[in-house]
Amino acid sequence: MNVIEAKNLKTFFPITGGVFSKVTAHVKAVNDVSLTVKEGEIVSVVGESGCGKSTLGLSILGLVPVTSGEIVLNGHPINSKNPSSWKPFRKDFQIIFQDPFTSLNPKHTIFRILAEPLLTHKIYSRKTIQAGVAHLLEQVGLSPDYVQGFPHAFSGGQRQRIAIARAMSVRPKMIICDEVVSALDVSVQAQIINLLMDLKKKMGLSLLFITHDLSLVKAISDRIYVMYLGKILESEPTPDLFKNPQHPYTEALLKSIPTLDRSKRPQILGGEVPSPIDLPPGCIFQSRCPYAKDQCGKKHPDLVPRNNGLVACYFPLSPQAKRKKKKR
Amino acid sequence: MNKKPLLEVENLTVCFKTEEGTVEVTDHVSFEIMPGEIFGLVGESGCGKTVTALALLKLLPAPIAGIAAGRVMLQGTDILSLPPEKMRHVRGKAISMIFQEPAAALNPLLNVKSQLMECFDYHPFAGDKERRVRELLQRVGFPDPQRIFASFPHELSGGMLQRVMIAMALIMRPELIIADEPTTALDVTVQAQIMELLVEMQKELKTSILLITHNLNLIAQYANRLAVMYAGRIVEKSDLDTFLQNPLHPYSHGLLNALPDLNAEQPQLKAIPGQVPQPKDYEPGCRFRERCTRAFERCIHKPDLLRVNTAQEVACFLYTKET
Numbered sequence: 095m096n097v098i099e100a101k102n103l104k105t106f107f108p109i110t111g112g113v114f115s116k117v118t119a120h121v122k123a124v125n126d127v128s129l130t131v132k133e134g135e136i137v138s139v140v141g142e143s144g145c146g147k148s149t150l151g152l153s154i155l156g157l158v159p160v161t162s163g164e165i166v167l168n169g170h171p172i173n174s175k176n177p178s179s180w181k182p183f184r185k186d187f188q189i190i191f192q193d194p195f196t197s198l199n200p201k202h203t204i205f206r207i208l209a210e211p212l213l214t215h216k217i218y219s220r221k222t223i224q225a226g227v228a229h230l231l232e233q234v235g236l237s238p239d240y241v242q243g244f245p246h247a248f249s250g251g252q253r254q255r256i257a258i259a260r261a262m263s264v265r266p267k268m269i270i271c272d273e274v275v276s277a278l279d280v281s282v283q284a285q286i287i288n289l290l291m292d293l294k295k296k297m298g299l300s301l302l303f304i305t306h307d308l309s310l311v312k313a314i315s316d317r318i319y320v321m322y323l324g325k326i327l328e329s330e331p332t333p334d335l336f337k338n339p340q341h342p343y344t345e346a347l348l349k350s351i352p353t354l355d356r357s358k359r360p361q362i363l364g365g366e367v368p369s370p371i372d373l374p375p376g377c378i379f380q381s382r383c384p385y386a387k388d389q390c391g392k393k394h395p396d397l398v399p400r401n402n403g404l405v406a407c408y409f410p411l412s413p414q415a416k417r418k419k420k421k422r
Numbered sequence: 423m424n425k426k427p428l429l430e431v432e433n434l435t436v437c438f439k440t441e442e443g444t445v446e447v448t449d450h451v452s453f454e455i456m457p458g459e460i461f462g463l464v465g466e467s468g469c470g471k472t473v474t475a476l477a478l479l480k481l482l483p484a485p486i487a488g489i490a491a492g493r494v495m496l497q498g499t500d501i502l503s504l505p506p507e508k509m510r511h512v513r514g515k516a517i518s519m520i521f522q523e524p525a526a527a528l529n530p531l532l533n534v535k536s537q538l539m540e541c542f543d544y545h546p547f548a549g550d551k552e553r554r555v556r557e558l559l560q561r562v563g564f565p566d567p568q569r570i571f572a573s574f575p576h577e578l579s580g581g582m583l584q585r586v587m588i589a590m591a592l593i594m595r596p597e598l599i600i601a602d603e604p605t606t607a608l609d610v611t612v613q614a615q616i617m618e619l620l621v622e623m624q625k626e627l628k629t630s631i632l633l634i635t636h637n638l639n640l641i642a643q644y645a646n647r648l649a650v651m652y653a654g655r656i657v658e659k660s661d662l663d664t665f666l667q668n669p670l671h672p673y674s675h676g677l678l679n680a681l682p683d684l685n686a687e688q689p690q691l692k693a694i695p696g697q698v699p700q701p702k703d704y705e706p707g708c709r710f711r712e713r714c715t716r717a718f719e720r721c722i723h724k725p726d727l728l729r730v731n732t733a734q735e736v737a738c739f740l741y742t743k744e745t
Contacts, residue, residue: 280681281693309681352640354683366609
């Protein structure tokens with residue numbers, strides 16, 4: 095069963111200007127995105143900053159106003175025009191944010207932060223709440239002695255554990271993890287990811303990882319969506335994506351990451367991500383694509399099935415094909 | 423090594439005054455940078471790598487922070503003992519710096535031209551100043567320098583700003599560029615562009631670079647030698663090829679294992695247990711002891727950084743014979 099099913103999702107942010115604050119243009123943060131997450135699956139959305147990956151996560155949960163599109167959670171269609179239609183699903187769909195320094199209320203003790211969802215959803219009663227919070231802290235590897243502390247007393251890694259405990263407290267089916275480790279040190283990153291993987295196994299969760307870190311994604315996810323300027327350019331099972339990327343952007347992303355292998359120098363993708371306000375006609379990647387041809391300037395290609403995945407490119411890469419790079 | 427080092431840092435100790443007393447944030451840090459090399463300084467946040475960089479240029483925020491001990495020898499002169507007006511001739515001329523956040527390092531109220539030309543107010547320069555800056559801008563990838571001159575920082579993207587910073591650092595052809603997390607605020611594709619540019623310019627002008635970052639992958643790709651810092655101390659110093667094949671310190675092992683390997687078929691994440699200590703909790707003994715799987719009784723003492731082979735120095739009792 096699909097836990098999340100989003101079809102042709104669009105989230106546009108209006109830009110206003112002039113004396114009467116007229117809407118002059120839109121930032122197309124999420125532009126016609128379809129995405130599914132099956133039960134028990136770990137799916138990742140990767141892309142560079144500003145590609146709309148965080149907005150996509152927020153849109154699915156109705157945390158930003160959605161412009162159009164269909165969202166189906168646990169098989170139930172959501173009326174995206176009515177914010178309260180998400181309410182029955184709040185318990186089952188949790189989110190963990192990037193920065194554990196801003197996502198925990200600095201005026202609340204850890205006890206209050208963790209007790210609130212437990213009491214709201216009547217998982218523990220007032221009498222048993224102490225034990226409930228202690229149990230949660232143990233699950234994420236923190237000592238229950240910490241309950242009376244305030245967030246400022248904890249390190250980044252510990253705070254992220256508290257954020258995970260809060261998300262886990264209501265026993266959700268699905269957690270959206272928005273760059274959960276990018277604010278943490280490498281040695282602590284692995285701890286947090288391993289904790290999430292353990293909890294996932296124990297609780298049978300589904301996870302949607304939103305991140306820019308491809309090497310992390312390779313280690314954990316089943317399936318990957320590659321996003322660029324508000325659109326999905328490619329979607330593949332993880333091994334296929336890393337072995338045979340089909341979209342030139344995916345290939346460029348993979349090649350630009352530095353690794354410990356000194357014989358493989360990162361390769362350069364020229365240019366920078368264009369502004370999502372006025373998109374040029376044609377394929378949104380053509381301005382940076384080393385393989386772009388005339389046809390690419392007409393219309394953005396549709397996302398079509400190819401091999402084991404989906405790719406939006408008129409000239410998708412085949413594994414052996416050695417293409418001549420166009421002089422830029 | 424027959425060449426003389428360009429920069430020698432000896433026993434640099436930086437103290438911060440806090441409400442709980444004075445804390446040593448770096449403890450006898452020593453390293454040397456050869457002419458024309460890229461020296462990597464790697465460590466996690468709070469380990470003292472940026473503080474070390476600021477101390478080299480005497481840019482530490484006084485009176486909270488101060489250099490308690492140590493020398494920084496630049497081609498034979500101790501720059502820490504220079505009076506402020508002499509130090510000004512070192513900064514930007516002999517040693518220049520590229521900061522982590524280009525958007526925060528540039529003045530938002532001044533256009534790019536006035537910020538680039540500012541260094542001529544402090545350093546003598548014979549020749550056409552504007553032409554020199556224009557050429558550099560073209561060299562770092564702006565085909566139309568005149569347009570960049572008139573721009574204000576908010577009109578440029580992060581990658582463009584970092585290229586302006588690189589041009590600015592190169593104006594006086596410094597002997598050494600300190601690059602403190604030069605690509606951390608940038609996207610991967612832009613990161614590759616900036617690093618490639620930096621290395622190209624370094625080769626062309628034969629300067630040295632002190633590359634400070636938390637990203638071991640970046641060091642592995644671009645540096646010749648590296649020092650690994652943990653909790654204010656250098657725990658390992660090594661030639662890069664030797665380090666990647668045979669890291670010595672348990673922390674170096676841990677760091678390398680914690681990185682998901684993109685080349686592996688099925689990458690595994692091996693975490694280092696525990697967390698980085700805070701400077702106020704720094705111990706006199708080995709500071710990695712609490713997190714180390716191979717710690718033993720001797721580790722309550724401070725291990726010295728000792729040479730174990732021609733390429734490597736390590737501060738760990740596992741590599742020193744019982745005395």
